[in-house]
Amino acid sequence: MLLAVLLEASVLPMFTINGLQPDLLLVLLVAWLMVRGANETFFLAPIGGLLLGLVDHQAMGTALIGLAPLAFLQELRGAQLREGGIVMAVAFTVAMTVFYNFAYLAVDTLQGESGDWLEAGSRVIIPTALVNVAVLFPLYLAILALSRERRQSAYA
Amino acid sequence: MGAGVLLLALSGIGLLRPVESVSFTVFAPLENGLRSLARPIADIVANYGDLRDLTLENERLRTENERLSAENARLREEATRREELERLLETKNALQDQQFLAARIIARDTTNLRQVVAINRGREDGIRTGMPVVTQGSALVGTVSKVGPDHAWVTLITDVDSAVSSQLSESRAQGVVAGTYSRRLAMEFVDQNATVREGDTVVTSGVGGGYPPGLVIGRVTGVGTNRQDLFRSVTVEPLASLSKLETVLVMTSFAPLRLSAP
Secondary structure: OOHHHHHHHHHHHHOOOOOOOOOOOHHHHHHHHHHHHHHHHHHHHHHHHHHHHHHOOOOHHHHHHHHHHHHHHHHHHHOOOOOOOOOHHHHHHHHHHHHHHHHHHHHHHHHHOOOOOHHHHHHHHHHHHEEEHHHHHHHHHHHHHHHHHHHHHOOO | OHHHHHHHHHHOOOOHHHHHHHHHHHHHHHHHHHHHHHHHHHHHHHHHHHHHHHHHHHHHHHHHHHHHHHHHHHHHHHHHHHHHHHHHHOOOOOOOOOOEEEEEEEEEOOOOOOOOEEEEEOOOOOOOOOEEEEOOEEEEEEEEEEEEEOOOEEEEEOOOOOEEEEEEEEOOOOOEEOOOOOOOOOEEEEOOOOOOOOOOOEOOOOOOOOOOOOOOEEEEEEEOOOOOOEEEEEEEOOOOOOOOOOEEEEEEEOOOOOOOOO
């Protein structure tokens, strides 16, 4: 989690797609939820949110609020015995991106620092959702591969 | 969610500031190290993507070079005349007698909604809120918005929360350059009858006391033609390459004015 947070704050801004960087922690948590299930994500999400709050410009707690819907998504994913599908992961990523960024917008508005929400949605949030989905695929596959490897070595 | 709201409230009243400062002191070297490791890879990726653009830009620059050589000769003559006028009016260059402190960018805000960067200088280095930040070529980058003991956050001019009193150096038309979510700059409140042309230089006007006058912000890239609007819509491209900033200069000798109500 710490590495993902530090990468998101310091390195990812150097690798933007059309000026946009992915929400690495958010995508990582969604992929982790879909592959590894709710039990691990239940602890990882608040830890990740707290760490992100320590290194970003926003008030502490903003990231936590933005990641809160993961709890709801954990219920949606359900107690599937096999890893969650990629389609559900994509849908979760888009939904989380929208909520996450609108949570930041809401906090900015409360602090008197926000612009036009409609413009933010069309110019930033929706394109960011696409970027996040693009980053989701390699992360999802990597976690899936690591998860299967761990299971195989546990059974061996 | 409840924990998040609680932390937000505590942060709002400043109780978490020591925690935020300490965490930044701890994480800043790690972030710096990661950026140093990633920089060569980022340069390769950027250069590969830029190859075709560079070829086209090369041709464009050759043509512009010819045009600029001719304009250079004309401007030398005008500069001589301007120096005489400035002496008469006792107008100072915006950057004359100013002191600067070099700082390195160590992080950016993690959301795409804000254009804010962190630098490795803070209160202990003499940085204060409101200090203008420029590039080494003296193009305006932004302003210091939050200061910690050994780091500071700089709100870039492309941030939606940024608004810089500005004017066109050619026609002296006044306006306010504001950041937008598309990372472009919009020069607002420009009079409909003002003379605005693509390529005009936009500089800080000094009105409001937030910035010294004469700092270059960018160039006009688009002018709206809708006469029904109250003001002209002007698009400005920042002169500073804000997405590729590595080192900046903080103008430590400039203190923004806090104007009281009339």
